[in-house]
Amino acid sequence: MAQFLFEADLHGLLKLDTPIPNAPPARWQRKAKESGPGPSPVGVSPMKPANRSHSFSKTPSKTPGKSGSKIQSTPTKAGGDRYIPNRSTMQMEMANFLLTKENDPAEESPTKKEQQKAWAVNLNGFDVEEAKILRLSGKPQNAPEGYQNNLKVLYSQKMTPGSSRKNSRYIPSMPDRILDAPEIRNDYYLNLIDWSSQNFLAVALDNSVYLWNHASGEIIQLLQMEHPDVYISSVSWIKEGNYLAVGTSSAEVQLWDIQHTGSRAVGARTGHIHHHDVRVAEHHVATLTGHTQEVCGLKWSLDGRYLASGGNDNLVNVWPCTQGGGGDFAPVQTFTQHQGAVKAVAWCPWQMNVLATGGGTSDRHIRIWNVCSGACLSAVDAHSQVCSILWSTNYKEFISGHGFAQNQLVLWKYPTMTKVAELQGHTARILNLTMSPDGTTVASVAADETLRLWRCFEMDPIKKKEKEKANSAKSSIIHQSIR
Numbered sequence: 426m427a428q429f430l431f432e433a434d435l436h437g438l439l440k441l442d443t444p445i446p447n448a449p450p451a452r453w454q455r456k457a458k459e460s461g462p463g464p465s466p467v468g469v470s471p472m473k474p475a476n477r478s479h480s481f482s483k484t485p486s487k488t489p490g491k492s493g494s495k496i497q498s499t500p501t502k503a504g505g506d507r508y509i510p511n512r513s514t515m516q517m518e519m520a521n522f523l524l525t526k527e528n529d530p531a532e533e534s535p536t537k538k539e540q541q542k543a544w545a546v547n548l549n550g551f552d553v554e555e556a557k558i559l560r561l562s563g564k565p566q567n568a569p570e571g572y573q574n575n576l577k578v579l580y581s582q583k584m585t586p587g588s589s590r591k592n593s594r595y596i597p598s599m600p601d602r603i604l605d606a607p608e609i610r611n612d613y614y615l616n617l618i619d620w621s622s623q624n625f626l627a628v629a630l631d632n633s634v635y636l637w638n639h640a641s642g643e644i645i646q647l648l649q650m651e652h653p654d655v656y657i658s659s660v661s662w663i664k665e666g667n668y669l670a671v672g673t674s675s676a677e678v679q680l681w682d683i684q685h686t687g688s689r690a691v692g693a694r695t696g697h698i699h700h701h702d703v704r705v706a707e708h709h710v711a712t713l714t715g716h717t718q719e720v721c722g723l724k725w726s727l728d729g730r731y732l733a734s735g736g737n738d739n740l741v742n743v744w745p746c747t748q749g750g751g752g753d754f755a756p757v758q759t760f761t762q763h764q765g766a767v768k769a770v771a772w773c774p775w776q777m778n779v780l781a782t783g784g785g786t787s788d789r790h791i792r793i794w795n796v797c798s799g800a801c802l803s804a805v806d807a808h809s810q811v812c813s814i815l816w817s818t819n820y821k822e823f824i825s826g827h828g829f830a831q832n833q834l835v836l837w838k839y840p841t842m843t844k845v846a847e848l849q850g851h852t853a854r855i856l857n858l859t860m861s862p863d864g865t866t867v868a869s870v871a872a873d874e875t876l877r878l879w880r881c882f883e884m885d886p887i888k889k890k891e892k893e894k895a896n897s898a899k900s901s902i903i904h905q906s907i908r
Contacts, residue, residue: 430463442613451689459843472501487734501891504561509625528891532615538808551587553771557616565853566596570877577853579656591840592882594885595837595883596845596846596848596881597879597880597881598700598846598848599850600848600850600877600878600879601866601878601879601880602816602878603875603877603878603904604637604875604876604877604878605874605875605876606628606630606870606874606875606876607630607874608630608631608869608874609628609629609630609631609856609872609874610631610656611853611854611856611872612856613721613766613768613785613810613812613828613854613856614658614719614721614737614766614768615629615658615659615856615857616658616659616660616661616857616871617629617630617659617660617856617857617870618660618857618859618868618876619660619661619662619669619859620639620662620664620859620860620861620868621662621862622662622664622665622862623666623667623862624638624639624640624862625637625638625639625662625669625863625870626639626645626859627662627669628660628870628876629656629657629658629659629660629671630657631656631657632649632650632652632653632655632656632657633646633647633648633649633650633657634646634647634648634649634657634660634669634671635647639861642890647669647681648671648679648681650673652675655673655674655675656671656673656674657671657672657674658672658673658674659671659672660672665734666862667682668680668681668682669681669682673860692865705713711733711754712754713734713742713744713754714743715734715740715742715744715755715756716734716736716737716738716740717736717738718736718737718738719736719737720734720735720736720737721735721736721766721767721768722734722735722736722767722768722769722770722782723735723770724770724771724772724773726772726777727772727774727777728777729746729758730745730746730777731743731746731772732744732745733743733745733766733770733772733780733782733796734770735766735768735769735770735782736766736767737766738762738766739761739763739764739765739766739767739784739788740759740763740767741758741759741763741767741770741780741782741794742754742756742758742759742760743757743758743759743760743780743796744756744757757796758794758796758799760782760792760794760799760801762792762801762804763782763784763790763792764784764787764788764790765784765785765786765787765788765789765810766784766785766787766788767782767783767784767785767788768783768785768811768812768813769781769782769783769784769791769812769813769814769825769826770782770814771814771815771816771823772816773816773823773839774816774818775821778795778796778797779793779795779796779802780793780794780796781793781794781814781816781823782794782814783807783811783812783813783814783825784811785810785811786810786828786829788811789807789808789809789810789811790804790805790806790807790811791804791805791807791811791814791825791837791842792804793839793840793842802840803840805837807825807827807832807835808827809827809828809829809833810827810829810854811825811827812825812826812827812828812854812855812856812857812858813825813826813855813856813857813858814826814841815859815860815867816860817864818860818864818882819858819864819865819882819883819884820882821838821839821840822836822837822839822845822882823836823837823839824836824837824858824867824881825837825858826855826856826857826858826869827854827855828854828855831847831849832849832851832852832853832854832871833847833848833849833851834847834848834849834855834858834867834879834881835847835848836848836881844878846881848879848881850872850877851869851871851875851877852871852873853871853872853873854871854872855869855870855871856870856871856872857869857870860882864882864884865880865882865883865884866878866880866882867879867881867882868877
């Protein structure tokens with residue numbers, strides 16, 4: 426019997442909605458007694474506003490590190506704010522069901538899932554459930570077969586590692602050597618210097634021709650005109666470099682050290698081009714008539730198929746190679762776009778059908794031509810008189826010499842026609858340019874009576890060794906075939 430009484434008392438104690446016997450009064454009941462006479466606290470609900478009057482006092486201390494304008498308030502005495510819920514009025518089972526349902530995956534029919542997947546693929550191009558926002562490690566997943574990305578790439582850049590990044594080569598801004606050229610004639614239409622394949626530089630100074638040995642520095646006077654009024658108008662070496670052609674103002678062409686070989690083309694002030702073959706007694710082969718004024722520039726292509734001529738009549742003519750005598754010869758191409766005299770004429774060494782020409786003060790343009798199709802590939806305004814053009818054999822570049830106002834040399838990148846560098850130093854307009862046989866040095870002569878050597882096409886040592894090995898291999902193959 427005592428056991429049942431004990432269980433009944435224990436059961437009664439565990440019930441929260443029944444008053445606990447011999448228990449201290451609640452906090453709100455004590456507060457109601459202390460507030461003075463009034464209605465009996467029995468039956469007073471703790472949630473009614475009438476029984477929630479509290480008196481507050483300011484806390485005397487301040488929280489360290491906080492502003493003094495923020496004041497905390499605490500109840501004067503303990504008690505009066507305790508709330509014990511009545512669980513008999515709550516739907517505990519329903520709350521548990523709702524919480525459990527939120528964590529469980531939503532049950533959807535297969536048809537509905539397929540519809541949502543089809544909508545996602547049509548709108549986004551991929552299934553949202555299979556998409557990943559971030560992937561921290563591992564190899565990238567391959568795109569499914571037949572997938573096409575319709576997004577447009579706005580910008581893409583491939584970073585080059587520091588070990589393989591190519592730096593632009595160093596181009597000296599100062600000349601390697603400066604030579605005196607006294608009494609040089611300041612005439613735009615003359616061609617006064619040329620560099621042979623045997624490393625001799627021929628310079629025409631008024632009525633004399635001098636040879637300068639680049640290797641030893643020795644200077645030799647080759648000739649001097651007998652008549653003081655006759656001056657040298659042009660000098661040009663043959664390809665082998667041991668014979669020099671000298672043109673004079675008296676319409677005379679002199680060939681020095683001739684050994685019964687070679688042919689020359691000579692331009693005259695009358696606008697005619699006379700073709701001579703010095704290997705035969707009747708050396709005059711042909712006369713080319715295509716200019717109405719004097720011929721300023723004359724240059725054979727490297728393969729010998731074409732002869733380009735520029736004249737004071739603003740024309741550029743491209744002539745075919747003349748074999749044998751007699752007959753009328755007409756130019757295969759005639760370019761009329763220049764607005765000034767054309768003296769600068771140069772053939773590209775790696776594209777035999779590409780020709781570069783430069784106009785005088787009235788034109789100031791450099792134009793690149795395809796002599797086969799007759800099309801102008803590009804044109805750039807040089808902003809000054811173009812006196813001479815040379816193509817580099819070591820780089821896809823060419824250099825041009827200019828007159829007023831900067832009197833500078835300009836390196837151009839081909840085919841973009843962008844400036845690589847400008848070399849300044851001459852105080853008067855540049856008259857002619859010529860290049861050393863190894864293709865590394867450019868010689869410029871100007872009206873300031875100086876001749877300057879510029880090392881603007883110096884090759885990289887590694888590339889230079891590779892080129893030498895390739896040339897030696899070619900020569901060995903030639904010797905083997907001869908044997």
